[in-house]
Amino acid sequence: MSEAQGAPFSGSIMVVGGGISGLTTALEAAEVGYEVFIVEKNPYLGGRVSQLKQYFPKLCPPTCGLEINFRRIKDNPRIKFFTLADVEKVAGSPGNYNVSIKLNPRYVNENCTCCGECADACKTEIPNEFNFGIDKTKGAYLPHEMAFPARYVISPQIIGTEDAQRCKDACPYDAVDLEMQPKTVDFNVGAIVWATGWEPYDAAKIDNLGFGQYPNIVTNMMLERMAAPNGPSKGQILRPSDNKAPQSVAFVQCAGSRDENHLPYCSYICCMASLKHATYIREQYPDAKVYIFYIDLRTPGYRYERFYENVKSDENVEFVKGKVAAVEDGGNGKVTVVAEDAVSGEKLHQTVDMVVLATGMQPTAVNAKLPAADLQYTEDGFIINDLDKGGMFATGCANRPADVMMSNQNATGIALKAIQTMVKR
């Protein structure tokens, strides 16, 4: 957090992305003595994990896990991080990279105490991206209650309006600075780790599954936000059309995954995510029915298999082998999903209150091209690691679809690879 005080070893590491993989790589490298810069595009660290209600393997809330990492960052003088920052340019070769980072203005300085006066004063509302647009937030906002750094953000959308001035006037600590300008900072680093993570696949592209057409069809990440205690409905899972408690929910596995018309690969996490979501729903609504339509369930490893067995023993959770390939209006806001049960050979029309599309992960780099020219990608946009060449590496979901546990294991290994690049020099 504080100024780097000169690393005991030569060379610094830049970590692009402050999600769980990036944080792990940064901490592992810093705690053995290397100087690390974390570049994060969001106004907060923690990435996708911070959006979850619980995460595998132990079903911890994100506070457990992320907070300890934030503590370690605060305590470590060798880590410096930048939020609202984009990598603009990368030049050089392994051991010697020049990186230009664009720092976008937050319009709120370190005087902020999170009192919230600015948000109260602000009249404009903008879609809450942290909640996938389910609800709205003020133009001056704290991204979420656990946000680190704990500091408000003024949206660029209200800059130049009276609202921005109202926020500034309301702040008792002189923390709002509307004159902040974007600036570019240059760094010289020995290695770069791309921990750019993933985005949920755009469900609107799957035209036979009705996302965007029926309000009660949501994605798995939207359900995660609904279920999270800091979510739009304070943890209550409610049907979007009328905010009623759903009595039946259907999960559509492989929604746009393992499908050459969308994502041809398996995203690894969606089966476990839906099983976990089934537990959220069943805990909240003891009478609710859950249907999980799948091609085949992938629950790798002993722990995950046991989790699956537990969910399967719940008689209100029904598993149907057959992919949902069409949806219809079920009347009264309900949705009917259509699938062939491949075991019985009958076509089912299941009408439910809410449908959850288990969409997969798409590497962020697909939709936001990285500025490093000599990175190699798979056809699907995952970064291929060239360990012999070294210098630049990908970790976590920038490299392949993975859960938190695998991401952390991989991130630790990549920290060592980044260090090796500089030791070789």
Add this chain to the structure above:
Amino acid sequence: MADKYLVQPDVEFINEIRVTGGESLKKCFQCATCSVACPIAPDRKPFPRKEMIAASWGLKDKLLADPDIWLCHNCGDCSTECPRGAKPGDVLAAIRMMAIKEYATPKSIANAVNDKKKLPLLAAVPAIVFIVLGLLTGLLDFSPELNAHGEIAHAQFFSTWLVDLVFIPLSIWAVAVFALGLKRFIGDIHKNAVAEGKTDKESIDTKGFLSALVRVIPKILNHRQFSECSENNDRATPHMMVLFSFIGLLIVTAVFFITLYVFGIHGPYSQLHPIKILANVSGIALIIGGALLIKQRMDKTDEVSTYKDWYLLWLVLGLGVTGMLAELTRLADAAFLTYLIYFIHLMMVFHLIAFLPFSKLAHLVYRTVAMAYNEYSGREIKKI
């Protein structure tokens, strides 16, 4: 479904599907998207997912006797939505061709009709038959005179007697081959439907079956199922043109036949004669329909088209083109040309009739029967 079943894969059958246009078969991972994507698959035992796994396992007997392969109109919606590019539409088309071969006797003709290398040989068959029979009987006149009205008449060159001498037995042959095939086919599809739980009927009662047939014929004529497709919807109209022009030409031929043998009236007819108008309209529709079908097949590169498809399509277009050209060259007084084209036209008609039960065109009979059976079985085809 619950009882145990020992799978005995017929590997040769699997390979044959793959070379007949179903090469993508093994990409299927049984997600069942296709059964939902299909606009005409029923809720009760829908297709084509179950056909895809049966094909992967090489269950030949199960597939060839499966009426559902015929309910499929190859609209391609399943192939478009298939997440693996397994193209169930193409696989079912390949299985249908193999079913045609299976129910046709003799097999050697079925194999020859569907073998590209045998085409020159098969093309030569009608030419030889015509020339040998014509010379033996003297009904083929290579230096024909004009008719009583001083016009060119094809019958002066290729006697009507010779035409009928060849085509009447040939038609009887085609009917006989179909009759033999259908006898087995109907028994087999019923057994299959009972075994797979597609019907509650225990046996086929002829009256019920015939009344089901009467009910499906209008559906076939107006292409109701065909038009449900979204992917290959543009094929429905040209296909309808071809079907109706064949029906039109069948009527024309029957009328000519009756007037000739009953009333002793010879052609050619005046262009203004109603039956001639029907003939000309049908001929033109045949050319347009055939050409459009060929164009659509050529444009649709993501669908597999094999020899079985091209043989039939070019034959259809060839029949239309040679038929119309024979008429036009006759009216233009181009004697040599018109006789030559007429001869070729008759060769093509020979192919159409003689190889009808062996070529893809046999779908005319098998699909009609399977649709009638499905109607009879009480397993309704429903829109999702």
